[in-house]
Amino acid sequence: MTGFALVGHQFRYDQKAFWRNPAAVFFTVMFPVVLFLILAVVFSGEEVDVRGGIEATTYYVPAIMSLAIISATMQTLAMTLVIAREDGRLKRGRGTPMPPWVFIAGRVGNSIVVALMMLVLLAAIGALFGADVPWDRLPAILLTLVIGAAAFCCLGIALTAAIPSQDAAAAIVNAMLLPLYFLSGVFIPEDQLPDGVIAFADLFPVRHFFDAFMDAYVPAGASAVSWDNLAIVSLWGVAGLLLAIRFFRWTPRSG
Amino acid sequence: MVESPSLADPVISIKGLRKSYGETEAIRGIDLEVERGEIFAFLGPNGAGKTTTVEILEGYRRRNGGEVTVLGEDPERAGREWRERIGIVLQSGRLDPYLTVRESLDLYAGYFRNPLSTADVIALIGLEGKADERASRLSGGQQRRLDVGMALIGDPELLFLDEPTTGFDPSARRQAWDVIAGLRDLGKTVFLTTHYMDEAQRLADRVTIIAAGQIVARGTPQDLGDRENGETTIRYRSAGQEVAVQTMTPVETLHEITAAALASGEVLEGLEVTRPSLEDVYLELTAEAELPTEGRRLS
Numbered sequence: 001m002t003g004f005a006l007v008g009h010q011f012r013y014d015q016k017a018f019w020r021n022p023a024a025v026f027f028t029v030m031f032p033v034v035l036f037l038i039l040a041v042v043f044s045g046e047e048v049d050v051r052g053g054i055e056a057t058t059y060y061v062p063a064i065m066s067l068a069i070i071s072a073t074m075q076t077l078a079m080t081l082v083i084a085r086e087d088g089r090l091k092r093g094r095g096t097p098m099p100p101w102v103f104i105a106g107r108v109g110n111s112i113v114v115a116l117m118m119l120v121l122l123a124a125i126g127a128l129f130g131a132d133v134p135w136d137r138l139p140a141i142l143l144t145l146v147i148g149a150a151a152f153c154c155l156g157i158a159l160t161a162a163i164p165s166q167d168a169a170a171a172i173v174n175a176m177l178l179p180l181y182f183l184s185g186v187f188i189p190e191d192q193l194p195d196g197v198i199a200f201a202d203l204f205p206v207r208h209f210f211d212a213f214m215d216a217y218v219p220a221g222a223s224a225v226s227w228d229n230l231a232i233v234s235l236w237g238v239a240g241l242l243l244a245i246r247f248f249r250w251t252p253r254s255g
Numbered sequence: 256m257v258e259s260p261s262l263a264d265p266v267i268s269i270k271g272l273r274k275s276y277g278e279t280e281a282i283r284g285i286d287l288e289v290e291r292g293e294i295f296a297f298l299g300p301n302g303a304g305k306t307t308t309v310e311i312l313e314g315y316r317r318r319n320g321g322e323v324t325v326l327g328e329d330p331e332r333a334g335r336e337w338r339e340r341i342g343i344v345l346q347s348g349r350l351d352p353y354l355t356v357r358e359s360l361d362l363y364a365g366y367f368r369n370p371l372s373t374a375d376v377i378a379l380i381g382l383e384g385k386a387d388e389r390a391s392r393l394s395g396g397q398q399r400r401l402d403v404g405m406a407l408i409g410d411p412e413l414l415f416l417d418e419p420t421t422g423f424d425p426s427a428r429r430q431a432w433d434v435i436a437g438l439r440d441l442g443k444t445v446f447l448t449t450h451y452m453d454e455a456q457r458l459a460d461r462v463t464i465i466a467a468g469q470i471v472a473r474g475t476p477q478d479l480g481d482r483e484n485g486e487t488t489i490r491y492r493s494a495g496q497e498v499a500v501q502t503m504t505p506v507e508t509l510h511e512i513t514a515a516a517l518a519s520g521e522v523l524e525g526l527e528v529t530r531p532s533l534e535d536v537y538l539e540l541t542a543e544a545e546l547p548t549e550g551r552r553l554s
Contacts (some may be wrong), residue, residue, distance in 0.1 A: 001365055006365060006366070009362070009365040010362075010365075013351075013354060013358060013361075013362045016353070016354065016358065017351055017353040017354055020353035020389075021353055084351075087348070087349035087350075088345050088347055088348035088349060089348065089349065089350070089351060091315070091345060091348065092343065092345055092348045092405070093366075094315075095313060095314075095315075095338065095341075095343035095345075096338055096363065096366040096367070096409065097335045097336075097338040097339050097366055097367060097368070097409070098366040099335070251315070
């Protein structure tokens with residue numbers, strides 16, 4: 001098989017393994033959906049004081065989309081790659097003629113497809129709660145998805161270097177992401193967070209990714225494409241890519 | 256065994272191999288050759304340097320000195336073409352728990368240019384009844400056989416097996432042995448590491464014993480187990496004391512002991528004459544190697 005055919009081959013099996021993995025399906029697919037439903041029901045009819053006042057449900061669509069896409073990319077990759085590395089599965093793969101980039105491309109492709117699926121799913125559920133899908137700004141939404149998913153994939157691969165064992169994977173990933181979701185206004189609307197909190201969250205990519213989706217859903221200015229936010233997310237992605245190239249390892253840390 | 260060294264270059268050739276981890280010398284200059292089509296056992300206790308050596312041959316580790324050629328290439332510089340020709344079973348490698356036996360093999364078949372058929376490999380590893388079972392539902396021995404199958408699927412000329420049966424119960428070991436012995440009939444060259452003397456004896460055409468990073472013995476399993484050349488031990492109790500006499504000339508020594516006993520009227524309680532078992536030969540060889548350089552005595 002040529003390189004690209006091989007990526008497709010790898011992707012097929014990564015998809016099978018993903019959908020059969022209950023933990024991955026729960027945290028990546030079920031959890032964001034349930035979270036959105038809870039938030040939409042609890043805050044139904046309330047207004048959030050951003051961008052001249054919007055429905056809480058409209059606020060939570062881009063918010064939970066960002067969470068779901070980060071979960072499908074950064075979180076899924078960091079967790080599954082560390083488990084595969086410590087299992088010796090990455091090492092076994094390196095002993096075959098398969099080029100290493102093919103393996104990574106298969107996994108990244110898997111994450112991006114799941115991310116796209118979550119975007120569609122959350123947009124559809126959001127529409128049921130009155131958050132209309134902004135069809136005219138679809139290109140901006142897809143661009144945000146692709147740039148964000150790519151960047152968070154790079155960050156997830158880079159993060160594996162900081163995770164010493166399978167047991168530490170969930171703890172490290174959640175310790176990193178959960179506070180950022182809170183500080184970035186993903187769980188609690190930003191009008192209820194003190195000013196300094198958002199300024200602090202602006203140092204990290206989660207907030208900018210969320211903001212870029214918000215711009216596509218509820219434009220703040222003339223452009224639906226949030227170039228400044230996407231630029232910052234991309235920079236984080238490039239930093240992740242460089243760290244991943246330098247520090248990613250194929251052999252188990254333990255043993 | 257076929258003796259045809261002039262017809263084919265050795266599949267593996269190692270000269271003066273050295274490897275250190277920090278201050279510790281794991282491999283202290285070893286030489287060996289593996290011929291095409293043989294099952295070669297690299298036998299030694301844990302920590303002797305078996306895995307370090309095999310991982311240098313597989314291209315996972317870099318050496319500090321010496322020459323290494325595997326299928327005509329230096330593993331440190333070998334590329335994709337070379338990997339088409341080898342199969343690797345790591346010492347500890349788990350499988351994707353969510354893929355079935357068939358899927359795991361199909362996935363790996365896609366990595367190679369001319370793979371064997373998945374059905375043939377499933378038959379070869381004796382997992383016909385488990386083809387659609389997920390790896391997580393297989394026993395330890397079955398998982399290991401699937402692991403061997405994934406190394407075989409590319410139809411390699413040379414297969415590395417690093418301690419393939421460690422931790423197995425006797426019946427699982429026997430099934431794994433049948434699979435490995437079957438590789439000989441396929442014409443594969445097999446480089447097997449093990450710390451079980453009986454495994455080497457059962458499977459290998461030739462055995463090389465490594466201890467503390469040095470080779471301490473080599474030969475066929477028959478040569479190494481040649482107990483005629485070993486020391487004989489004569490044991491008995493005299494005045495409540497255990498006595499053990501080691502001798503290279505058991506007939507004479509025994510005659511002297513029994514003659515003296517007869518003369519003094521002593522009954523040699525528990526008199527027995529034993530020759531070293533294969534296990535004893537192996538333990539003696541490996542213990543000797545660890546003594547002088549470490550300057551300590553292992554019990």
